[in-house]
Amino acid sequence: MMEEVLKRVFRYGAFRDGQRQIVESVLAGHDTVAILPTGGGKSICYQLPSYLQPAGLTVIVSPLLSLIEDQIMQIKRRGERAVAKLTSLESRDQKEEILRHLNQLRYLYLSPEQLAAPQIQQRLAEIKINLFVVDEAHCISQWGHEFRTDYAKLGEIRQRLSNPTCLALTATATAQVEQDIIRGLALTQAKRIRHSVNRPEIQLIVEQTEPSKKDEVLSRRLETVNRPCVIYTTTRKEAERIASIVPQAAYYHAGLEPEDRQLIQQQFLHDEIDCLVCTSAFGMGVDKGNVRTVIHYTMPATIEAYMQEIGRAGRDGQPSTAVLLYAPGDQQLQQFLVDKQYASLLWIDQVTQYRGRGESFEAIEQRLHLDPDDPAYRLLKGQLTEGKTKSQIIEWQEERKKIRLRELMQMINYIQNMFCRRAFILEHFDERPVVQDRCCDNCGTITMDEPVVRTGFAQLDWKNRLEEVFFSSRPSV
């Protein structure tokens, strides 16, 4: 039965690891949290059950508009037309049209922000929802607390929609993140289906250096690793700078125009660019099999994020390499970025004071010259709106900072750990260590990539290369 649908609708001959188990769990009506490696065919898991159930809607909460577009395109391409989305890109009329015909739809995609709107909840409450899906569910843990707080409301909303069966999907989750997901979605008896987060095809390397030697170390690395290659940096400026000194590289970050972002991502996807220098903005939903190398010029804030980012290598299963460059002090910027997310004690003090006198937020913003778009201020505003007191907010912030600094410390521990790096990561995800070839630099089982033949620019030594860059400003995109 399931196989028949898989073949007829999706044109696949067989299930991949874990897919069948997830579909069965969902069909049996179990709330399910599934950890499936990237490229493991997650969309089948929530798209297939619909064909084996009586009429009803599958609601999919997705973090990025581009991801929603991609998914809908794929669904339409296989001939299914009963699919729609609710995002800021739809006009009022279009939305009304979709909401009027919900019962004729098979799939509805939306952002957590749209789902937070009461009008949309009301309309969804009137129809039968077969399955409530949260794609990239680690966002609940990663973004739900501070950055996109509508992610934290999903549980309450789901319950208001008559508690439909829920499926949360992600590629990586520590016990802590899984707990955040289960709590965030208000799941009581969640069935947990875990595939190992290990990616045996990726060998793990950390290279420690001095801050002033980083460019040199990067350049030497680039001569021995294969492409396509992704280089992660923390700041936009650094992404642009490195793209300007690495031959054949382009940069990608959230400061680019949406059209440029899409263009560059497409070019990278189609092998027209073979080195992409980017911030954490790049990666989610990127389906490219042949990425051979992921280099971190600076470290990410958590091991979780690190796994997500290096996981973009080797999705075709071929040998790949992850290199993390570290110089003492690198963690300072990450530490700053954590702090920056929360309101200062001064702000909290002033804003609560004026609120206590009955002033509107608008008036307070003017008075204190606060930017209403500042994420830290918006977080504070949201918490005050929820009725939290000053001391509750301060206490919560301190707790959150502590958790996040602990995560950052674990990232440092990974870097300074003298034993097997893979074992360290697997332990972090509550998994047993494995023994394998091409493991990590500490195991001493690293293999060099085939030397890549380079011409011209790339063969110059580092000083010459800097001069070259200095005297010929070449656009990097």
Added chain:
DNA sequence: CGCCCCTATTCTAGAATAGGGGCGGTGCCCTAGT
């Protein structure tokens, strides 16, 4: 907090250094003023 860039001050009167200030990630969302 540490960096990078700009300006001001210095004695080497034009290049070197010290000090001040701004900057630093991730994405939804129809804001409000042309």
